[in-house]
Amino acid sequence: MKNRRTLFAVVGLSAVMAFSGQPAAGAADDGGQIVPTIPHVVDAEHPVLKIGGKVPAELLPGNHSKRKVETWETLTEKGDVAAGHAGATYKVDLDDYKVDGTAPRRSLSWDPVNDCRGFLNGQVGVKYVNRFQYCSVKKQAFYWTDSTGTILGTTSYVQTTAGQAPQDRREVYYMVNLGYFDVQGYYRDIPFPVVGETLGYAGEDGSNPACDVVNSSNNPQTLQDWRTNGAAIASIVYDQDKALGVGRDFVSRCAIYTVTAPDGIKYRDAATGIRFDSASYLEGTGGGVFLLALPTMVYDTASSSHGAVANHILTAYENPAATTPYVAGKKVPGRTWELPLSRLYEGWDSAAATQRQKNITAKNNACAPIRPADPTGLDCDEFPFGSTWEGPAAGSNFSVRYLDLSQNRSAGASLGNWYAKDRILHRDAFTVEIVTSS
Secondary structure, X not given: OOOHHHHHHHXXXXXXXXXXXXXXXXXXXXXXXXXXXXXXXXXXXXXXXXXXXXOOHHHOOOOHHHOOOOOOOOOOOOOOOOOOOOXXXXXXXXXXXXXXXXXXXXXXXXXXXXXXXXXXXXXXXXXXXEOOEEEXXXXXXXXXXXXXXXXEEEEEEEEEEEEEXXXXXXXXXXXXXXXXXXXXXXXXXXXOOEEEEEEOEEEOOEEEOOOEEEEOOOOOOEHHHHHHOOOOOEEEEEEOOHXXXXXXXXXXXXXXXXXXXXXXXXXXXXXXXXXEEOOOOOXXXXXXXXXXXXXXXXXXXXXXXXXXXHHHHHHHHHOHHHOEOOOOOOOOOOOOOOOOEEXXXXXOOHHHHHXXXXXXXXXXXXXXXXXXXXXXXXXXXXEOOOOXXXXXXXXXXXXXXXXXXXXXXXXXXXXXXXXXXXXXXXXXXXXXXXXXOO
């Protein structure tokens, strides 16, 4: 991939500016009798163990093969989230996707690792910032033990993994830093590479092999490399060729994760699912997203561009009995992930085109009885949108209202712009939230 060499150079520069160096530590000569354990995540339930104690059996070398990475075998091409793998909702403001050229275009951050820490407010955890940015910050530790399993030294550090999807090609980048080392007791320098690995996908809508992985030749290779250079970054690129994709959108999915390997003992972290597509109806020739970032479009009742639309949706959510057509017990979808919306791209096939036309017809039929005597400057708005499978033709759980023509059409155009820029595929799920800004 022609852009990788540039990526590594940029990441290296930004990391040097972001971090101060960390002091080196001395090594000891033990003749190889003292060995490191499997690393583990440090949290309230799993603190750093004390020197002199015994290491748990599951952390002893030789047991790492028992640790498996989840395969997400039920993730589908259409954006569904597998049971047990709840995603993290991220929110985007409709006003950011106006069609006058002001819609945001994301690019690689100049300081991805520190940006990632900032997104998490200095805390540890995992966050899907949006479909194109992923952050994982975790404190980890391993131990130096003798043949009896007695702890002679502790080494802890923070692994920060910043994920980026450039949005204009079928690639996802991981930038990994190991920093903030705390070394107590015994220590020696050992091989400590950080690399990327992937798993493939097999499901009802097609199969994908594991993604391709390229690990930069500049990645640090030893524990001392990481300790003496707090700015060090391991750069990883995941991609998959369009020809291996499934369906008309050439969709490819895989699970990705990092492997840290102190002295050859593999430990997996930063595991998530990614998806590539080359959909002709989205922006650019292809792109990638983090699958478990669940999109929510935010409409603001105070917006001069779409406030009237936002107020219509709010009424549909909170007082459906006051909407047209009146239906007892009406429950309008789109507000929660239990009842989300799903995109309907009418150019997908004849069934999609037919459904889109049915949405238009159902909307017009519902609008006719409430048409004002003078509709000048007004439009009949529908929710759920006609560009979703939950639109008016899906049943009686919808609402129509006449409102300002310019706001209605501005909101519709901006919604289409969001679909294209945020890579919302045909049948991808999303929700709509209503806010009122001050």
